[in-house]
Amino acid sequence: DGGITQSPKYLFRKEGQNVTLSCEQNLNHDAMYWYRQDPGQGLRLIYYSQIVNDFQKGDIAEGYSVSREKKESFPLTVTSAQKNPTAFYLCASGPQVFSTDTQYFGPGTRLTVL
Amino acid sequence: AQSVSQHNHHVILSEAASLELGCNYSYGGTVNLFWYVQYPGQHLQLLLKYFSGDPLVKGIKGFEAEFIKSKFSFNLRKPSVQWSDTAEYFCAWGDDKIIFGKGTRLHILP
Secondary structure, eight states, X not given: OOOEEEEXXXXXXXXXXXXXXXXXXXXXXXXXXXXXXXXXXXXXXXXXXXXXXXXXXXTTOTTEEEOOSBTTBOOEEEOTTOSOOOEEEEEEEESSSOTTSOOEEOOOEEEEEO | OOOEEESOSEEEEETTOOEEEOEEEOOOSOOOEEEEEEOTTSOEEEEEEESSSOXXXXXXXXXXXXXXXXXXXXXXXXXXXXXXXXXXXXXXXXXXXXXXXXXXXXXXXX
């Protein structure tokens, strides 16, 4: 059935290591998003993509990178430059980057940096 | 910068109580407003949205929200809550991107 998958659900990494979080959607959506969710902070936009091979920085892009080589995939790399990487990461998709469209969210990946 | 404010970070109610969660957005011209809900262990999902027409919007599970332009508000309401409404609720405003509020944790006592 259709939806967004994120893997893994839990991820542990040592400080100083880069780590890539997977996000796949089979909803045929053009737009994809990455958010970071911290307690009491709500969701903050890291990166978003309107179309294949195009992406824009969100509000907190420093220390993160993305790629959009395929429509259905939007992986997020948390680099060693990210000062506080431990968080819950949510991927979302939508028909297009216009604000009346509902975003559909994945189950999230909880990253813990030791 | 545009922003979304949710007034209550944590709300505790008994079953059958009425609910109102506050949400205010800063002026931005465009009015595209959403309420999302995150039940424990589940995906974030849309409750309801408003972008034009009747300012009273009905969503899933008996929720509704009223857009009041003069107050820049989009409060979420439910006349009688159930234990299953325990969740975190996020208000969001959209223009070229979506801005989320910090969320309200709702805990319903059985």
